[in-house]
Amino acid sequence: MIEIRFHGRGGQGVVIASEVLADTAFREGKRVQSFPAFGVERRGAPVMAFTRMDERPIRLRCQIYEPDHIVILDPTLLDVLDVTAGLKEGGWVVLNSADPPDSFGLHDRFRVGTVDANHIAFKYRLGPRNAPIVNTSILGAFARFTGLVGLEPLCQAVHDAVPVRHKENVQAVREAYESAVLLA
Numbered sequence: 001m002i003e004i005r006f007h008g009r010g011g012q013g014v015v016i017a018s019e020v021l022a023d024t025a026f027r028e029g030k031r032v033q034s035f036p037a038f039g040v041e042r043r044g045a046p047v048m049a050f051t052r053m054d055e056r057p058i059r060l061r062c063q064i065y066e067p068d069h070i071v072i073l074d075p076t077l078l079d080v081l082d083v084t085a086g087l088k089e090g091g092w093v094v095l096n097s098a099d100p101p102d103s104f105g106l107h108d109r110f111r112v113g114t115v116d117a118n119h120i121a122f123k124y125r126l127g128p129r130n131a132p133i134v135n136t137s138i139l140g141a142f143a144r145f146t147g148l149v150g151l152e153p154l155c156q157a158v159h160d161a162v163p164v165r166h167k168e169n170v171q172a173v174r175e176a177y178e179s180a181v182l183l184a
Contacts, residue, residue, distance in 0.1 A: 004052075096114070
Protein backbone atom coordinates (compact mmCIF):
# COMPACT_ATOMS: atom_id res chain seq x y z
CA MET A 1 0.00 0.00 0.00
CA ILE A 2 1.18 3.53 -0.81
CA GLU A 3 0.23 6.27 1.66
CA ILE A 4 0.43 9.99 0.88
CA ARG A 5 -0.08 12.84 3.32
CA PHE A 6 -0.93 16.34 2.08
CA HIS A 7 -0.13 19.50 4.04
CA GLY A 8 -1.44 22.93 3.19
CA ARG A 9 -3.62 25.75 4.36
CA GLY A 10 -7.37 26.08 4.20
CA GLY A 11 -8.37 27.45 0.81
CA GLN A 12 -5.43 26.02 -1.17
CA GLY A 13 -7.33 22.94 -2.28
CA VAL A 14 -5.60 20.35 -0.09
CA VAL A 15 -8.67 18.14 0.26
CA ILE A 16 -9.49 18.32 -3.45
CA ALA A 17 -5.86 17.45 -4.30
CA SER A 18 -6.11 14.32 -2.16
CA GLU A 19 -9.42 13.36 -3.77
CA VAL A 20 -8.18 13.98 -7.32
CA LEU A 21 -5.09 11.86 -6.70
CA ALA A 22 -7.30 9.04 -5.42
CA ASP A 23 -9.61 9.41 -8.43
CA THR A 24 -6.63 9.22 -10.79
CA ALA A 25 -5.32 6.05 -9.14
CA PHE A 26 -8.85 4.58 -9.26
CA ARG A 27 -9.02 5.28 -13.00
CA GLU A 28 -5.82 3.28 -13.32
CA GLY A 29 -7.36 0.27 -11.60
CA LYS A 30 -6.11 0.76 -8.05
CA ARG A 31 -8.09 0.59 -4.82
CA VAL A 32 -8.11 3.98 -3.14
CA GLN A 33 -9.05 5.93 -0.07
CA SER A 34 -9.02 9.70 0.45
CA PHE A 35 -10.07 11.76 3.45
CA PRO A 36 -9.28 15.05 5.21
CA ALA A 37 -8.23 15.75 8.78
CA PHE A 38 -9.58 19.02 10.02
CA GLY A 39 -11.89 20.37 12.64
CA VAL A 40 -12.86 24.00 12.91
CA GLU A 41 -10.10 25.24 10.61
CA ARG A 42 -10.65 28.38 8.64
CA ARG A 43 -9.13 29.78 5.49
CA GLY A 44 -5.37 29.95 6.02
CA ALA A 45 -5.20 27.47 8.90
CA PRO A 46 -3.06 24.32 8.50
CA VAL A 47 -4.98 21.41 6.95
CA MET A 48 -4.03 17.80 6.25
CA ALA A 49 -5.54 15.28 3.85
CA PHE A 50 -4.63 11.70 3.08
CA THR A 51 -4.64 9.32 0.13
CA ARG A 52 -4.04 5.60 0.11
CA MET A 53 -3.70 3.43 -2.97
CA ASP A 54 -3.17 -0.28 -3.37
CA GLU A 55 -3.81 -3.21 -5.67
CA ARG A 56 -5.87 -4.87 -2.91
CA PRO A 57 -8.81 -3.62 -0.82
CA ILE A 58 -7.83 -1.06 1.81
CA ARG A 59 -9.16 -1.87 5.24
CA LEU A 60 -7.34 0.76 7.33
CA ARG A 61 -9.51 3.56 8.65
CA CYS A 62 -7.10 5.92 10.36
CA GLN A 63 -4.90 8.89 9.63
CA ILE A 64 -1.58 8.31 7.94
CA TYR A 65 1.20 8.55 10.49
CA GLU A 66 4.04 7.02 8.46
CA PRO A 67 3.51 8.17 4.88
CA ASP A 68 5.49 6.96 1.91
CA HIS A 69 5.35 10.48 0.44
CA ILE A 70 4.24 13.95 1.47
CA VAL A 71 2.95 16.86 -0.58
CA ILE A 72 3.34 20.38 0.82
CA LEU A 73 1.23 23.08 -0.78
CA ASP A 74 2.52 25.88 1.47
CA PRO A 75 6.27 25.94 2.21
CA THR A 76 5.77 28.22 5.25
CA LEU A 77 4.40 25.16 7.04
CA LEU A 78 7.98 23.86 7.25
CA ASP A 79 8.62 26.61 9.83
CA VAL A 80 5.61 25.87 12.05
CA LEU A 81 4.95 22.11 11.77
CA ASP A 82 7.02 18.97 11.53
CA VAL A 83 5.47 18.05 8.19
CA THR A 84 8.00 15.28 7.61
CA ALA A 85 7.09 13.50 10.87
CA GLY A 86 6.87 9.78 10.20
CA LEU A 87 7.88 10.09 6.54
CA LYS A 88 9.63 6.93 5.48
CA GLU A 89 13.28 7.33 4.61
CA GLY A 90 13.67 7.78 0.87
CA GLY A 91 10.10 9.02 0.50
CA TRP A 92 9.27 11.97 -1.71
CA VAL A 93 8.75 15.48 -0.38
CA VAL A 94 6.90 17.34 -3.14
CA LEU A 95 7.04 21.01 -2.27
CA ASN A 96 5.44 24.14 -3.71
CA SER A 97 8.42 26.47 -3.94
CA ALA A 98 10.45 28.50 -6.41
CA ASP A 99 13.56 27.58 -4.38
CA PRO A 100 15.74 24.64 -5.42
CA PRO A 101 15.10 21.32 -3.67
CA ASP A 102 18.42 21.32 -1.78
CA SER A 103 17.61 24.61 0.00
CA PHE A 104 15.31 22.94 2.54
CA GLY A 105 17.81 20.65 4.26
CA LEU A 106 15.68 17.56 3.70
CA HIS A 107 17.71 15.84 0.98
CA ASP A 108 19.83 13.79 3.37
CA ARG A 109 16.85 11.60 4.35
CA PHE A 110 14.28 12.12 1.60
CA ARG A 111 13.93 12.66 -2.11
CA VAL A 112 12.93 16.27 -2.62
CA GLY A 113 11.27 17.93 -5.59
CA THR A 114 9.93 21.43 -6.02
CA VAL A 115 7.59 23.19 -8.38
CA ASP A 116 6.67 26.86 -8.39
CA ALA A 117 2.97 26.08 -8.12
CA ASN A 118 2.19 29.64 -7.01
CA HIS A 119 3.60 31.04 -10.25
CA ILE A 120 1.70 28.48 -12.32
CA ALA A 121 -1.56 29.22 -10.47
CA PHE A 122 -1.04 32.97 -11.01
CA LYS A 123 -0.36 32.38 -14.69
CA TYR A 124 -3.63 30.49 -15.20
CA ARG A 125 -5.60 32.71 -12.79
CA LEU A 126 -6.41 29.90 -10.40
CA GLY A 127 -7.61 31.72 -7.31
CA PRO A 128 -6.89 35.27 -6.25
CA ARG A 129 -3.36 36.63 -6.49
CA ASN A 130 -2.98 36.78 -2.71
CA ALA A 131 -4.27 33.19 -2.24
CA PRO A 132 -3.53 31.05 -5.31
CA ILE A 133 -5.12 27.63 -5.56
CA VAL A 134 -2.12 25.42 -6.21
CA ASN A 135 -3.61 21.94 -5.83
CA THR A 136 -3.71 21.00 -9.51
CA SER A 137 -0.19 22.28 -10.12
CA ILE A 138 1.28 20.33 -7.22
CA LEU A 139 -0.36 17.14 -8.50
CA GLY A 140 1.44 17.52 -11.82
CA ALA A 141 4.76 17.60 -9.98
CA PHE A 142 3.74 14.65 -7.80
CA ALA A 143 2.93 12.57 -10.88
CA ARG A 144 6.30 13.36 -12.43
CA PHE A 145 8.39 12.65 -9.35
CA THR A 146 6.73 9.51 -8.06
CA GLY A 147 5.43 7.92 -11.25
CA LEU A 148 2.53 6.56 -9.17
CA VAL A 149 -0.09 7.96 -11.56
CA GLY A 150 0.04 8.82 -15.22
CA LEU A 151 -0.16 12.33 -16.61
CA GLU A 152 -3.15 11.73 -18.92
CA PRO A 153 -5.37 10.06 -16.29
CA LEU A 154 -4.44 12.87 -13.90
CA CYS A 155 -5.41 15.52 -16.45
CA GLN A 156 -8.75 13.81 -17.01
CA ALA A 157 -9.42 13.51 -13.27
CA VAL A 158 -8.57 17.20 -12.78
CA HIS A 159 -10.83 18.20 -15.66
CA ASP A 160 -13.70 16.21 -14.19
CA ALA A 161 -13.17 17.32 -10.57
CA VAL A 162 -12.63 21.06 -10.69
CA PRO A 163 -15.79 23.18 -10.71
CA VAL A 164 -14.45 25.96 -12.97
CA ARG A 165 -11.59 26.79 -15.32
CA HIS A 166 -11.22 23.18 -16.47
CA LYS A 167 -8.83 23.99 -19.33
CA GLU A 168 -6.62 26.22 -17.16
CA ASN A 169 -6.36 23.62 -14.40
CA VAL A 170 -5.33 20.94 -16.88
CA GLN A 171 -2.75 23.32 -18.36
CA ALA A 172 -1.43 23.94 -14.83
CA VAL A 173 -1.02 20.19 -14.30
CA ARG A 174 0.91 19.82 -17.54
CA GLU A 175 3.14 22.83 -16.90
CA ALA A 176 3.97 21.67 -13.38
CA TYR A 177 4.75 18.19 -14.69
CA GLU A 178 7.23 19.69 -17.16
CA SER A 179 8.74 22.39 -14.92
CA ALA A 180 9.13 20.46 -11.66
CA VAL A 181 12.71 20.36 -10.34
CA LEU A 182 14.16 17.39 -8.52
CA LEU A 183 17.38 17.19 -6.60
CA ALA A 184 20.07 15.87 -8.92
